[in-house]
Amino acid sequence: MSLEQVPILKIGQTLFVSIQIDLQDESVLRLQDDLSNELAVTGAHGVIIDITAVEIVDSFIGRMLSTIGSISRLFDAETVIVGMRPAVAITLTELGLSLSGVRTALNAEKGLEILNGKT
Numbered sequence: 131m132s133l134e135q136v137p138i139l140k141i142g143q144t145l146f147v148s149i150q151i152d153l154q155d156e157s158v159l160r161l162q163d164d165l166s167n168e169l170a171v172t173g174a175h176g177v178i179i180d181i182t183a184v185e186i187v188d189s190f191i192g193r194m195l196s197t198i199g200s201i202s203r204l205f206d207a208e209t210v211i212v213g214m215r216p217a218v219a220i221t222l223t224e225l226g227l228s229l230s231g232v233r234t235a236l237n238a239e240k241g242l243e244i245l246n247g248k249t
Contacts, residue, residue, distance in 0.1 A: 136161045138168050144176040144245055145169065145207075146238070150183045158194040165198060169205035176245035177202050178238055182213030192227040199232035210234065210241040 134157060139146045145168055151157060165177065179195070187195075199209040210233045222229065235241040 135164070138164055140168070140172050140174060143174050144178060144242065145172065145174045146178050146180070148180040148183075153184060153187070153191050155190055158191050162194060162198055162201065166201050166205070169202060169207055173205075175207050176242075177207055177209040178241045178245070179209065179211045180213045180238055181211055181218065182215070184218060185215065187218050187221055189225045189227065192222050192225055192229070196227065196229045196232060199229065203231060208233065208245060210244050212236065212238050212241040 134151045136147060136149055136151065136157065139148075145165065147161070147165065149161075168174070169177070177198075179198070181195075195211060202209045209231070211229065212235045214234060233241075233244055235244055
């Protein structure tokens with residue numbers, strides 16, 4: 131089975147991840163590996179994960195988003211998740227997932243402001 135790859139773009143010292151596919155367990159694991167490799171190669175100091183297109187999450191995907199934040203911190207990078215839909219926020223809360231160590235922002239512009247220390 132061929133998995134769609136989530137693109138990771140480097141903009142300055144920030145890696146930008148825009149998730150435009152339905153997340154499956156395998157695609158989240160691949161994103162985790164790809165992002166870890168990009169952090170190691172680029173030395174980026176920030177990661178923005180845009181989940182605007184994500185309509186639903188389960189406990190595994192929620193935990194993996196938190197794990198991605200932990201991995202980023204090990205590479206001295208901060209993670210900001212942007213574009214979270216209300217239904218996703220409610221689901222994460224109901225599942226008891228707080229995404230510790232990961233900041234959130236309404237959109238990519240606000241996420242960049244967080245990473246650049248303006249908020």
